[in-house]
Amino acid sequence: MKEHVRNEVRRLGEGIIGTEEFMRAYDETHHKATSVAKHSEDVACTSLRITRFLEKFGVDVDHEILVNAALCHDLGMLDRDDKFDDDKVCHREHPIHSVDVAKNIIDDYNDTVHDAIVNHMWPIAGSMPKSKEGKIITFADKYCALKDVRHIMRLYAALVLLRFGIILP
Numbered sequence: 001m002k003e004h005v006r007n008e009v010r011r012l013g014e015g016i017i018g019t020e021e022f023m024r025a026y027d028e029t030h031h032k033a034t035s036v037a038k039h040s041e042d043v044a045c046t047s048l049r050i051t052r053f054l055e056k057f058g059v060d061v062d063h064e065i066l067v068n069a070a071l072c073h074d075l076g077m078l079d080r081d082d083k084f085d086d087d088k089v090c091h092r093e094h095p096i097h098s099v100d101v102a103k104n105i106i107d108d109y110n111d112t113v114h115d116a117i118v119n120h121m122w123p124i125a126g127s128m129p130k131s132k133e134g135k136i137i138t139f140a141d142k143y144c145a146l147k148d149v150r151h152i153m154r155l156y157a158a159l160v161l162l163r164f165g166i167i168l169p
Contacts, residue, residue: 002049009044012067019105021075028078033148036074042147044070046140047133059132062112066133069116072102073137092125 016022025037034042044067051061076097077090083097084090095118102117103109116134119126120141129135 005045005048006041008048008063009041009067009071012064013044013071015107016068016071016105021078021101021105022071024078025075028080030074030077030148036077039144039148040071040074042144043073043137043140046144047136050136050140054132054136061132061136064108065110065112065116066136068106068108069102069113069133070137070140072106072113073098073117073120073141075101091121095119095121095126 010017022037022040025040026035028036030036030039047066047070048063051059051063051066054061074094076094076099078101080090080094084093098117099114102113106113112131112133115129115131116137119129119134120138122128122138129138
């Protein structure tokens with residue numbers, strides 16, 4: 001990811017990145033390939049890059065709301081093994097828990113932030129986000145999740161090839 005985009009995420013999300021909740025997110029595994037914090041940072045960066053593209057076509061997006069909501073969208077997953085019975089329940093309920101966390105750490109929590117966080121799991125759970133920021137974060141979240149798991153899929157493919165006795169280059 002371009003360093004200037006990461007720097008903008010750090011600047012706009014400074015109040016969130018320094019919180020105890022976000023620091024704990026570095027220790028929580030996500031998609032079996034990364035951490036909740038790293039995934040959230042990637043979603044914020046990807047969302048910002050999408051926003052910059054859309055702005056070339058006159059679409060106005062609030063960068064601060066976008067970054068803050070993206071950084072908080074999965075914080076409800078912290079301690080998920082204690083909160084959720086299985087992945088299906090986690091997919092459905094973690095956005096609600098993420099809203100609770102976000103309300104405590106975002107100074108300017110508002111309806112747009114709420115919409116973006118509570119609906120980011122659409123179409124799996126929740127409703128389609130109404131805000132531009134929410135739609136961008138939802139798309140960026142799916143894109144980043146696919147990037148996260150592609151490493152697992154490569155490993156799985158390599159293991160299958162090895163299991164069948166095919167020598168890899």
